[in-house]
Amino acid sequence: MIGAVAAVWIWCRDLAWLRLDPDSWICVVGLGLVYYLGRPWKLLEVCDRVRLKPWVIASILLLAGLGLVFNATVLLALSWAWALDAVFVHTIAGYQQGERRHLWVFAWLAFPWLILDGALIGWAFRYSGAWCAAQLLSLGGFAVSWHGVHVYLGDLPMEVDAHCAGLRTLQAMLLIGGALVYQRFPSNAGFYRMWGLIVGFAWLANMLRIVGISLLAIYGGPDLAMGVWHGWSGLIAVAVMFALMSAFIKLVGHSL
Structure with a gap:
């Protein structure tokens, strides 16, 4: 839920993309590619509360902070994609060892940062x-x-x-x-x-x-x-x- 709210906020915080190119919403298909390319999705049998390493949390917060300071959607989108990847590592079976570790790229491209930045x-x-x-x-x-x-x-x-x-x-x-x-x-x-x-x-x-x-x-x-x-x-x-x-x-x- 927090991730979904954060994604909507990144999209809505700067609506200049509506003026620059109203059809930019098409890039949200990146999230569809995350789902499609990552199939099959299976939760870990033992899925405790997600415990991210301190350096991962620090990196995500640093990217988000820099994105806010410099008004850079590209950094905010990268922090969101990195957070999604970190959560998947702890919750999705076989995610860490397989090619699905590349899926963060498609999550990153699912935001209109190219249009804005x-x-x-x-x-x-x-x-x-x-x-x-x-x-x-x-x-x-x-x-x-x-x-x-x-x-x-x-x-x-x-x-x-x-x-x-x-x-x-x-x-x-x-x-x-x-x-x-x-x-x-x-x-x-x-x-x-x-x-x-x-x-x-x-x-x-x-x-x-x-x-x-x-x-x-x-x-x-x-x-x-x-x-x-x-x-x-x-x-x-x-x-x-x-x-x-x-x-x-x-x-x-x-x-x-």
């Missing part, structure tokens, strides 16, 4: 994505010029704005990619080593999204590019990332 990450995605998209379009023979997060397709200006940062889709991609990796790489080294590739594939999918929107603007006009297809492009980017990640794991995952 990830402005720098979003800017990096926009800046680098705009540059790479401009280079690809230029190689394709299009008249393109690049200025920061602005791409000019001939006389047609395009801005890779905050919505194209892909933070909501990035969080969805991290959850999907993480689920694929969890099932393929149960060991500690394999699971955590793959997260750099997950971010890389997420960036690639987002960059291809920018290229796709640019091509729509060139051939169909800006109204088409910024209309319904702009919204659908986020889902397409997630599907592309899923396909790329699945293919990569199938082809070379065994050697990692």
